[in-house]
Amino acid sequence: MSYTVYINSNKRIKCLYGYAADKTGDHETAIRIFEDCINRWNDVYSMLWLAQIYESGVSVTKDLQKSTALMKRGALSQDEAGYSSLARYHYGIALFTGTGTSQDKKKGTEFLIKAAREGIQEACDFLTAEGVNCADKKPE
Template sequence: MFKRKVIVTIAASVFSLSAHADGTTSDLSYESYIESDKRIKCLYGYAADKTGNHAAAIRIFEDCIERWNDVYSMIWLAQIYESGIGVPRDLAYATALMKKGAELDDEAGYSILARYHYGRALYEGIGTAKSESEGLKWLKRAADEGSIDASEYLKQLPENAR
């Protein structure tokens, strides 16, 4: 935990140098990554969000989703809209992003995480119509694919619900 805080703190201090006196954007700002065609920028969306630059994070994540159907960005953008930090809270949009990520198969395995979150949203009716049977389908799939969170969630359900 300490190591991650140090990295985020360093990133915040480096990337806070975002604007020059003449109004142009620094190469070290998060804003400079918004239009980048380098996929690594999707990771900068996380750092931008964690350091409070929610507007840049949202634009980075939206572009990563548009360009590459990036599931990592779908998950983070969904969390932003679920929390309502920096944007109006929108559970329906957050759940729609998780659904989109759940329906994909990305190499990094983020789709499994999206399946868990989408299954939970369906099961509990968060941002979507409640459907325990459809939620269980996604939760079981995520658990079968190795999601510990999905497995633990399923264990907490009543025996007859599983």
């Protein structure tokens, strides 16, 4: 099955087909679908997947700055499906570690705490591994 027919679709379900295209090895189509979903609907799900593509360098030149910028955009968004919380987790780690952006542990911790409070347990696990008790912290 070719997913190229979904590239210019005006139906939002196509964002899910971007995932399928990526997983079946049609990375170019996946990228085009994700980019269109982001442009049309500010789709955080697509931001997460496209960020992972740029982080890994699959079918594109590896670009940690672009990956982190997509995570930041998703982290500053608020979607109904909860993908923004996952973006806050990934962006918090990027800030904390300085991956694709300047290191800012304080700001990274704030994003991670918010993600943890929104149900992303891995955010609290990360902070705990770094010696930060996320249960005692309040986001600023």
